[in-house]
Amino acid sequence: xxxxxxxxxxxxxxxxxxxxxxxxxxxxxxxxxxxxxxxxxxxxxxxxxxxxxxxxxxxxxxxxxxxxxxxxxxxxxxxxxxxxxxxxxxxxxxxxxxxxxxxxxxxxxxx
Amino acid sequence: xxxxxxxxxxxxxxxxxxxxxxxxxxxxxxxxxxxxxxxxxxxxxxxxxxxxxxxxxxxxxxxxxxxxxxxxxxxxxxxxxxxxxxxxxxxxxxxxxxxxxxxxxxxxxxxxxx
Numbered sequence: 001x002x003x004x005x006x007x008x009x010x011x012x013x014x015x016x017x018x019x020x021x022x023x024x025x026x027x028x029x030x031x032x033x034x035x036x037x038x039x040x041x042x043x044x045x046x047x048x049x050x051x052x053x054x055x056x057x058x059x060x061x062x063x064x065x066x067x068x069x070x071x072x073x074x075x076x077x078x079x080x081x082x083x084x085x086x087x088x089x090x091x092x093x094x095x096x097x098x099x100x101x102x103x104x105x106x107x108x109x110x111x
Numbered sequence: 112x113x114x115x116x117x118x119x120x121x122x123x124x125x126x127x128x129x130x131x132x133x134x135x136x137x138x139x140x141x142x143x144x145x146x147x148x149x150x151x152x153x154x155x156x157x158x159x160x161x162x163x164x165x166x167x168x169x170x171x172x173x174x175x176x177x178x179x180x181x182x183x184x185x186x187x188x189x190x191x192x193x194x195x196x197x198x199x200x201x202x203x204x205x206x207x208x209x210x211x212x213x214x215x216x217x218x219x220x221x222x223x224x225x
Contacts (some may be wrong), residue, residue, distance in 0.1 A: 091210030
């Protein structure tokens, strides 16, 4: 089983739509969780951290369910500029020094 | 700060040649990571350093790959000899507190081995 698994995608949605991405992780002792965004032929950049209580940043909401080892990202009112690959990222043991990335989910928002 | 700086941005080399990728992390960051990205395998961690010391190199594919960090402001990833299957984008990233904080990525080196 992969350490981090994401929805295969791709997602193709119209502007204004709400879209949700899911991710599962294999190691229950993982400590930190993130969503990164990667534009085509660019480097990954942090979109938001994911906290147990859930957190929101504008149109973006992230949720963590430790019992199910599940992370989600919800994007409301999609914009053309949201088109990118979204990467689920986990910080696993034993050293917690590294970040393990999922394969990514491609989102395309069309007019 | 200029961010993480990688060089070269693009590298085309012939099979069997030695390739050296370079990285300058953000000043003050104690962790440095080397990742490789391909369509098939996504982003894979090759090796990471803490305070210039290699901590986990379990992702290094084989003995042809080696990485060094002689000081806090410079790291290299070397492939010798290179093979076509090494073709990928290689990213260097740095962070202040390892996996608990944001990792900042360089723009990557796109390596093509022909």
